[in-house]
Amino acid sequence: MDFLKLTGKKIVIFGVANRKSVAFHIAKILQEAGAELIFSVLLEEHKKVIDKFFPGSQVFKCDLSKESEIGSLASELKKQNIKLNGIVHSVAFANFSEGIKPFHQVKKQDFLQAVDISCFSLIEIAGQFNNIMEENASIVTISISTTRMAAENYGYMAPIKAALDSSVVFLAKSLGKKIRVNAVGASLLKTSSSAGIPGYIEPYLFAEKVTLRKEALKTEEVANTAVFLLSTKSSGITAQTLIVDAGMSVNYFDKEVVKAAVK
Secondary structure (H helix, E strand, C coil), X not given: CCCCCCCCCEEEEECXXXXXXXXXXXXXXXXXXXXEEEEEEXXXXXXXXXXXXXXXXXXXXXXXXXXXXXXXXXXXHHHCCCCEEEEEECCCCCCCCCCXXXXXXXXXXXXXXXXXXXXXXXXXXXXXXXXXXXXXXXXXXXXXXXXXXXXXXXXXXXHHHHHHHHHHHHHHHHHCCCEEEEEEEECCCXXXXXXXXXXXXXXXXXXXXXXXXXXXXXXXXXHHHHHHHHCHHHXXXXXEEEEECCCHHHCCCCXXXXXXXXX
């Protein structure tokens, strides 16, 4: 039974870097559902991943920090008379080459670069691709489960994800009846991107202890939610950030964790 009715739906995916990427898992589920996938990647090595695991799919190189390249990709798809049913934006970047610094010491250049790639790229994509999207199309971006938790190791990315969440609301409003826009707010995951965050492993292990099931959130679980939001089965959902955290946000005072912390 084709419950999600994604067979033949044309979906552009931004953000596949390797097999651990959230975007990769989303793509695999969409592939199994029969969707027609189009990929946008940054590097040649990312293109090789697509060629290996999604043979026959169109793949384009596009630097999301350059508005002209986003526009060129949209123009190319328009030339091919492609009308999109969905867009996946699973992109984030922060320069942690100097390690994690106190928030008040964040460099303006690094902060604005992260906003540009991690947040404004979604706005630019929505603007450039709007005219080649079908009625009732869906845009989904990947956010985080809370932007109100001041975790030192996440650096300045939480405020940027807060801007992303707010952008989802404003895009959903401005795109109106034609396109739904949502985010999946994921708690800590084991991805290659997270591996690049200094001191990430201990918070990841803590998050596992705080989930209600005492088991870490799986990337596939986040991907499943994103695919649902891409389908018309979620037609009543727009301008939302759906939290996927295995109950972590309600369980910070888990008695076992508290006991271990105050010993």
